[in-house]
Amino acid sequence: MAPLLDVQNLVKHFPISGSRKTVQAINGISFTIEKGQTVSLVGESGSGKTTVGRCILGLIDPTGGGIYFNGRKMGRDHNVRHRDVRGRIQLVFQEPAESLSPRVRVADLLAEPLIYQGVTRPDRERRVLEIAARVGLPTGLLEKYPAELSAGLQQRIGIGRAVITRPEIVVLDEPTSALDPTARAEIVDLLIGLQRQMETAYLFISHDLSTVRFISDRVVVLYLGSIVEEGPAATVFATPRHPYSTGLLASVMLPHPSLKPEKRLTLVGEIPSPIDLPPGCPLAGRCPFAEDKCRAAFPPPVALGHGHLVHCINHEKVAAMGAAVDFFGRFQVLADRILGVAPTLEKDTVQ
Amino acid sequence: MDQSAALDAAPVASAPASLAGGPPGGAARARSGPVGFFLAVLRARPMFAVGYIIVLLMIFAALLAPWLAPYNPVTAAPDDYLQPPNALHWLGTDATGMDILSRILYAPRVDLTIAILGTLISSAIGAPLGAIVGYYEGRSAWRRALSVLVMRAADVLQAFPVFVFAIALVAVFGQSLASIIAAIAFVNIPIYLRLMRSQVLSIRGMRYVEAAFVAGASDVAILRRHIIPNAIAPALAQLSVSVGWSVLLTSGLSFVGAGVVAPTPEWGSMIATGFQNVTTGQWWPSVFPGIALGIAVFGFALVGSSIEVLADPAQRRLVGVKHAAG
Numbered sequence: 001m002a003p004l005l006d007v008q009n010l011v012k013h014f015p016i017s018g019s020r021k022t023v024q025a026i027n028g029i030s031f032t033i034e035k036g037q038t039v040s041l042v043g044e045s046g047s048g049k050t051t052v053g054r055c056i057l058g059l060i061d062p063t064g065g066g067i068y069f070n071g072r073k074m075g076r077d078h079n080v081r082h083r084d085v086r087g088r089i090q091l092v093f094q095e096p097a098e099s100l101s102p103r104v105r106v107a108d109l110l111a112e113p114l115i116y117q118g119v120t121r122p123d124r125e126r127r128v129l130e131i132a133a134r135v136g137l138p139t140g141l142l143e144k145y146p147a148e149l150s151a152g153l154q155q156r157i158g159i160g161r162a163v164i165t166r167p168e169i170v171v172l173d174e175p176t177s178a179l180d181p182t183a184r185a186e187i188v189d190l191l192i193g194l195q196r197q198m199e200t201a202y203l204f205i206s207h208d209l210s211t212v213r214f215i216s217d218r219v220v221v222l223y224l225g226s227i228v229e230e231g232p233a234a235t236v237f238a239t240p241r242h243p244y245s246t247g248l249l250a251s252v253m254l255p256h257p258s259l260k261p262e263k264r265l266t267l268v269g270e271i272p273s274p275i276d277l278p279p280g281c282p283l284a285g286r287c288p289f290a291e292d293k294c295r296a297a298f299p300p301p302v303a304l305g306h307g308h309l310v311h312c313i314n315h316e317k318v319a320a321m322g323a324a325v326d327f328f329g330r331f332q333v334l335a336d337r338i339l340g341v342a343p344t345l346e347k348d349t350v351q
Numbered sequence: 352m353d354q355s356a357a358l359d360a361a362p363v364a365s366a367p368a369s370l371a372g373g374p375p376g377g378a379a380r381a382r383s384g385p386v387g388f389f390l391a392v393l394r395a396r397p398m399f400a401v402g403y404i405i406v407l408l409m410i411f412a413a414l415l416a417p418w419l420a421p422y423n424p425v426t427a428a429p430d431d432y433l434q435p436p437n438a439l440h441w442l443g444t445d446a447t448g449m450d451i452l453s454r455i456l457y458a459p460r461v462d463l464t465i466a467i468l469g470t471l472i473s474s475a476i477g478a479p480l481g482a483i484v485g486y487y488e489g490r491s492a493w494r495r496a497l498s499v500l501v502m503r504a505a506d507v508l509q510a511f512p513v514f515v516f517a518i519a520l521v522a523v524f525g526q527s528l529a530s531i532i533a534a535i536a537f538v539n540i541p542i543y544l545r546l547m548r549s550q551v552l553s554i555r556g557m558r559y560v561e562a563a564f565v566a567g568a569s570d571v572a573i574l575r576r577h578i579i580p581n582a583i584a585p586a587l588a589q590l591s592v593s594v595g596w597s598v599l600l601t602s603g604l605s606f607v608g609a610g611v612v613a614p615t616p617e618w619g620s621m622i623a624t625g626f627q628n629v630t631t632g633q634w635w636p637s638v639f640p641g642i643a644l645g646i647a648v649f650g651f652a653l654v655g656s657s658i659e660v661l662a663d664p665a666q667r668r669l670v671g672v673k674h675a676a677g
Contacts, residue, residue, distance in 0.1 A: 057564075057565050058564075059561055059564065059565070080564065080565050080567060081564065081567050081568070081569065085567075086567035087566070087567055089565070090565060090566075091561075091562065091565040093558050093561075093562065095558055098557060098558040098559065099558040099559050099561070099562045100559055100562070101559040101562075101563075101576075101577050101580070101581060102559075102581065102663075102665060103580045103581055103663075104576070104577075104580070112563065112566055112568070112576070113566035113567060115572075116566055116567035116568055116569075116572065117567065147665050158562075161562070161566065165566075
């Protein structure tokens with residue numbers, strides 16, 4: 001059976017006006033998402049992770065490759081607006097305030113996706129109340145305008161809008177990065193709860209690695225529009241094998257003094273411009289292990305078992321360095337010991 | 352899943368009652384319906400009230416002129432020509448002895464009809480056209496061609512001085528009420544076209560438009576539900592400004608003799624005919640209709656800016672907060 005979402009060799013190059021050069025935002029990305037699964041796209045700003053999400057939703061047309069939803073290819077004529085797909089793929093934006101029309105009341109914002117599905121008014125009203133309760137919006141707020149609410153509540157509206165159609169997949173484009181830490185924890189908790197109830201698949205796009213570790217099944221690490229490493233979240237976080245993933249994970253700060261990442265592997269320099277990328281591994285210019293072979297062609301994936309793939313010819317050197325220490329695993333153990341219980345966040349009690 | 356949905360829905364089934372009741376505990380502003388809110392805005396911005404009073408007075412004058420006016424506005428009284436303001440003729444009489452106060456009270460009938468109709472026609476054509484042009488601009492080849500065509504046509508319209516253009520139209524279609532209305536509508540179309548287009552160009556890239564796209568909205572639904580409501584405020588404000596300005600244009604046309612036919616009471620033609628007497632010291636036939644005209648334009652401008660505030664939730668809130676604080 002075809003996977004829920006299958007992204008095959010996706011390419012997106014943005015033309016630069018007045019120049020024949022292009023911004024090579026995505027250079028051949030393939031991954032799949034199964035029903036009810038959470039796949040995270042991580043990477044620095046400019047790695048193309050948001051562009052992948054926008055291609056999936058048809059907000060931009062890909063330059064090459066294909067996106068298959070339930071086995072059917074998405075394109076201009078068969079996109080999120082098509083009758084068969086409408087409401088089955090949804091999106092939660094990074095900026096909650098900007099993604100809600102300022103002149104529409106909260107209740108109408110929540111009901112909007114249902115209108116396009118042809119749901120009748122009484123049904124819509126019933127489901128708005130139901131979803132408001134589920135995402136933790138007090139019914140008193142339904143008559144308000146989005147500008148009157150806090151960012152956390154606005155993001156709850158954004159999520160409510162996305163899940164009201166009971167979609168099969170929700171693209172979450174950095175849904176927590178514009179929120180303060182308390183609201184962030186609540187939103188992550190809400191997302192996990194909703195997934196459990198509705199069996200929705202998530203494509204979680206984020207640079208917030210601690211959240212990614214917490215909610216993902218699989219992690220896909222992007223660098224300059226190419227996948228450098230992918231695999232089960234716990235495995236990738238515990239034993240990253242690509243120099244870039246290792247450096248990325250070492251940059252995370254965890255709230256415990258003993259968990260100071262040892263910077264045994266440092267990436268020098270900045271992320272290069274995605275204009276006119278040379279062939280070969282995009283990290284070659286910053287990587288301490290770079291060889292001539294790296295600059296010649298992008299390394300093919302090396303399978304490490306359990307779906308853990310790394311695009312690096314020197315992945316064994318990275319492993320041998322022991323640069324990868326499972327801080328996240330250790331932090332979780334520490335947190336469990338301190339709290340004395342498994343860190344299950346309590347269910348929303350806004351009502 | 353559906354079962355749990357039904358269970359979740361049960362306890363909130365009684366919620367619509369609380370929806371209508373507004374937020375429990377009360378927000379910063381009292382919400383006693385749209386009228387109460389409107390009054391709160393007027394209290395917060397008293398100048399808006401002045402605008403509404405001026406416009407209402409004009410409408411009253413237009414409706415009740417036969418009862419308010421002490422004399423017939425078009426009956427000449429050669430014996431009483433050019434009388435200065437006095438107890439019988441509060442604002443004096445003009446060169447043919449017609450009572451200026453009566454004529455000023457009757458004038459809004461003509462001026463408002465022309466201005467309001469002209470403005471409504473121009474906005475009804477210009478605003479939707481501007482929204483469509485703005486939304487589709489640069490999307491595909493033939494749509495780009497369409498928008499270029501529309502915008503260049505607007506350029507041509509605006510290349511002529513408005514006044515000259517209006518005179519030319521009246522000259523072609525003859526001196527009648529309909530042709531003056533058509534002229535005013537025509538010269539105003541590019542204003543609404545450009546206003547809407549520029550607004551829509553900035554709004555169509557907003558995140559909430561993308562959100563509607565992802566929710567499955569058609570182009571028509573996106574335009575109707577999201578783009579036009581968010582782009583319309585400046586056009587609504589312009590509506591009232593245009594009415595004031597159209598009164599001015601009508602008067603201007605009458606002043607140069609391309610407007611209404613004498614002796615129809617109309618501010619511009621009153622100023623025009625009275626203006627010959629100003630040089631000989633009889634200022635009143637010209638100055639009083641001029642003042643009336645100025646006040647009218649001012650009143651419509653105030654109403655225009657109040658509409659901009661009322662149509663924008665963010666500004667409404669600012670006004671509401673101010674009101675609560677003061």
